[in-house]
Amino acid sequence: MSNSNVNTIVVGAGRLGSNIAKKLSNNKNDVVLIDKRKDKIGNVVDFSGFVAVGDATDLGFLEENGVKDAKLVAFMTDDDNTNIFLADVCNEIYRTPEIYIRLKDSRKMKIVSSNVRCICPFDLSLIDFDEQWKR
């Protein structure tokens, strides 16, 4: 993602989600960061985008936060099933061009559409270990 000035939504304000939101925002994108946990949202610092507290699996709430116009969405909650559901919603209902999700269990990638880009921290760590070990 190198474009700027597009509407983006990030769901899940943990470390990964909030840092992705900051990156997008620093690249001059309009970002809405969503989490259902108020304290998580409150802990995010140095983020200049919008924040919203609520349940992203409620489509009405997603629409209030501009999912219809979003060009990029990133689902980084700690629940794989929620991320997969939201990816399908954006892919099949809103036709969002760019979709990223986090998967703790990369085997679940099998049921995810090829339009969706999966980020699997476990697999990445293993690759990194492999590279450092062989050095």
Add this chain to the structure above:
Amino acid sequence: MKIVIADGMHEADYIISKYNSKANDLIVINEQEDACKYLSVSNGIPVMCARCTRESDLREAGAEDADLFIALSKNDMTNYVACKTAKQLLGAKRCIATVVNPKNVEVFRKLGIDSVLSSTYLLGEQIRNAASIENLINTLSLEDNKIIILEVRITPDLNVEGKTLKEINISDIGSISTVTRNQKVIIPNGNTELKANDKVLIVTTEESREAVTKVFQRKK
């Protein structure tokens, strides 16, 4: 019929007891250990304690090629992913997901889940039906709710007003037993015409109740 029952406690117990026979091959998988024990002991069948959203767990449970896959978790997202996995990777012919949030009924359907059930959603539909036929004054049930007796007051805005029983023809779903007109009780026949202010007694079954109430709805 091969039926996979994923998660759920009392709901799962009910479905298992209903379909536990030689004619059916029941595969029960549950994430919660206490639920596994309970379902296994109360139904005398093996229950696999594993995750229904994991392809490998489902395969280990023997859930491939199910005729029916039922996801009963309290977590809607779990049910969505379980059904998707069963359908796409394990060849399930038909999937049913239950949902807690009634708004998910339409969303899940749009995303390709064959059947989506929500008790709140059904309640909402019932209320809508009931509201459209407020003329339906009394109901009485007999034989453990197997027999339902409905009393309907005929008003000019009902579809059936001015029609004969032959024209209304509900013989498949119930029978119009009596018509009370000007305090006189008539045993109707096919040529009896329903008029405004009549009170009609209909005998039906629980299953056909909705179909009967539809016949007595207001004109659209």
